[in-house]
Amino acid sequence: MRKITVLFALLLVSLSLHAGDYQDIALSAGADSTYGYYGDYGVEDSLRINFAFNLGLSSRWETSLGIRTELTPNIIDENTVFLEFSYALLGARSTKSKVSGLGINMLISAGGFYSFRSFSDFNGAGAYISFTPLTLGSPITGRRERFMKTNLGYDFINRNVVVSFSILTFDYYVRGTYRDYI
Secondary structure, three states: OHHHHHHHHHHHHHHHHOOOOOOOEEEEEEEEEEEEEOHHHOEEEEEEEEEEEEEEOOOOEEEEEEEEEEEEOOOOOEEEEEEEEEEEOOOOOOOOOOOOOOOEEEEEEEEEEEEEEOOOOOEEEEEEEEEEEEEEEEHHHOEEEEEEEEEEEEEOOOOEEEEEEEEEEEEEEEEOOHHHHO
């Protein structure tokens, strides 16, 4: 876990040094519940917490790199690393100026994941799509809340469908906010 934290910190610093006009950077945290059928392992339902950092790629595109770790039933037993690309459906999320992007938006995302367990040989990898019906805030305001994100994925290694639902995720922008245009 320490290695992943150091890797995120180094990546965040290096990306912020080379960030372009639309490349706002946000730290993200939230909780979600995951349901999946894992063949011999059976059906699992768990509560997880995720940490990520988001990088703005254009006025409508952004990418997220993060880790999701299990809280229940076994704390930190299963971890998932994910990378996703999101598109803002209703309008620009950033304008690369002190003018705010659209404060209310929707996101559609596609990405991939790799799951591993701490104390066994179980692992998984696959792809997913997700839909976030409501986001409030934008990079220029310094924060954003994402409500009711739903992921639908397929684990190619274990041949199972995985569904997760996140009621609330917070994004705190460290670059690309009103503070950068004062």
